[in-house]
Every structure is written in C-alpha cells, then in structure tokens.
Amino acid sequence: MICEQLNSIRQELPENVLLVAVSKTKPLEDLQIAYDCGQRVFGENKVQEMVDKWEVLPKDIQWHMIGHLQSNKVKYIAPFVSMIHGVDSFKLLEEINKQGQKNNRVIPCLLQFHIAQEETKFGLTLDECCHILDSDEFLALENITIAGLMGMASFVDDAAQIRSEFRNLYDSFLLIKSNYFRLNDNFCQLSMGMSGDYSIAVDEGSTMVRIGSTIFGSR
Numbered sequence: 458m459i460c461e462q463l464n465s466i467r468q469e470l471p472e473n474v475l476l477v478a479v480s481k482t483k484p485l486e487d488l489q490i491a492y493d494c495g496q497r498v499f500g501e502n503k504v505q506e507m508v509d510k511w512e513v514l515p516k517d518i519q520w521h522m523i524g525h526l527q528s529n530k531v532k533y534i535a536p537f538v539s540m541i542h543g544v545d546s547f548k549l550l551e552e553i554n555k556q557g558q559k560n561n562r563v564i565p566c567l568l569q570f571h572i573a574q575e576e577t578k579f580g581l582t583l584d585e586c587c588h589i590l591d592s593d594e595f596l597a598l599e600n601i602t603i604a605g606l607m608g609m610a611s612f613v614d615d616a617a618q619i620r621s622e623f624r625n626l627y628d629s630f631l632l633i634k635s636n637y638f639r640l641n642d643n644f645c646q647l648s649m650g651m652s653g654d655y656s657i658a659v660d661e662g663s664t665m666v667r668i669g670s671t672i673f674g675s676r
C-alpha cells in the first residue's frame with residue numbers, strides 16, 4: 458500500500474517538485490517500507506521522534522523538521538537535520554545559527570508564512586519577514602541559509618479559498634526573492650501542499666509538498 462501510494466503521487470508530481478513523506482506518528486516499519494520503495498526525504502514534527510528514527514534508520518535519509526520548533530530543542534536535531542520548515546521568528550533563526558556553528562555546518566531553513574484564515578497557525582506576515590531580513594543581525598548569521606518559504610492553507614473544503622491562500626504565498630515568495638535573494642540560488646523552495654491540497658499547491662507554484670496520510674494512512 459505505502460509503495461503504491463508513493464508511486465502514484467510521484468507520477469502526479471512534476472519533476473521539479475520534491476516529495477517530503479510526512480511520517481510523524483508512524484512506526485519504523487512504515488518508514489522502512491517507504492525507504493525500500495526509494496523514498497529518501499522524510500518529514501517529522503516532533504524533535505524526540507525524529508531523533509529516535511534518525512538513530513536507527515539508514516543514514517542517507519534526509520530529515521525535514523516540518524513542525525513548530527522550540528528554540529531549546531534545536532540542539533538535538535542540528536547535527537543531522539536537512540531542512541527546518543517552520544521558522545517564524547528571529548530568535549529561532551539565531552538559535553539554529555548557533556547550533557549550526559557548533560556542528561560546523563550551514564542549516565537550510567524555510568521561513569513560515571501565515572496564510573490561513575485560522576488564528577491558531579504559526580507564521581510570519583510579509584512585514585514581519587521583511588523586518589527580519591532587513592536587520593543587520595540577520596546578515597551576520599553565517600550558519601543558516603534561507604532556502605525559501607513555507608505555509609499551510611486553511612483546513613477548509615473551499616478550493617477557491619485554498620488556491621487564493623497559496624497564490625498569496627507564491628506572490629510573497631517572488632517578492633522576497635526579488636528584494637532579498639535575487640542573486641542567491643539557495644532561495645528557491647516554496648513548501649506548500651499536504652494530502653488534501655497538494656494538487657492546488659503544485660498548480661500555484663509549490664516546489665515541495667509535505668504529504669503524510671495519503672502515503673501512510675490516517676493518523
């Protein structure tokens with residue numbers, strides 16, 4: 458089942474869109490099946506769970522932290538994490554930079570934007586994002602790289618609303634790219650789209666979809 462689902466999603470996705478298999482709450486056996494089916498990029502949203510899985514699974518897996526990350530936990534994933542999707546404060550960026558330095562590496566980060574109607578979602582506004590990127594403190598960070606933006610649409614059935622939220626994020630992506638990262642090839646990723654809305658997200662310019670339940674079954 459897992460392998461069939463992976464293959465059918467792969468067939469659907471354009472070549473330039475990376476599939477992050479969201480394996481949170483799922484047992485090691487399920488991740489191993491996906492691995493044996495060729496999947497190398499996995500998304501987790503809890504630090505301890507990601508560390509536990511990283512320790513025992515093959516070392517060529519790329520681990521993406523997709524959940525909200527607390528500053529005091531960055532140190533546990535800094536040695537190995539491939540990308541941190543949900544960065545929405547300068548304080549967190551500073552801590553990731555500090556831990557990157559300790560591990561002698563540059564950690565790719567995505568800035569999370571608030572695009573949904575819902576109050577509860579984390580994320581930056583365009584103004585808040587520009588405020589961070591304009592600061593001298595940001596420019597001094599050498600052990601992080603901003604690889605792009607990430608966002609989650611509202612959990613609604615209204616496809617038009619979801620589409621317009623993704624479109625807003627794409628517009629912000631282009632604006633940030635041209636204002637801050639025009640000559641920087643690292644800034645190239647737009648992480649948007651989950652099981653319920655990834656087709657719309659891909660339509661609207663996503664380069665990275667985070668898909669869990671469609672691959673591994675409901676949680």
Ligand SMILES: *Cc1c(COP(=O)(O)O)cnc(C)c1O
Pocket residue numbers: 479481502523524609650651652653667668669670671
């Ligand atoms: C759980 C989660 C996903 C995957 O959700 P599915 O609906 O199972 O595909 C994607 N992104 C984030 C941030 C998540 O927490």
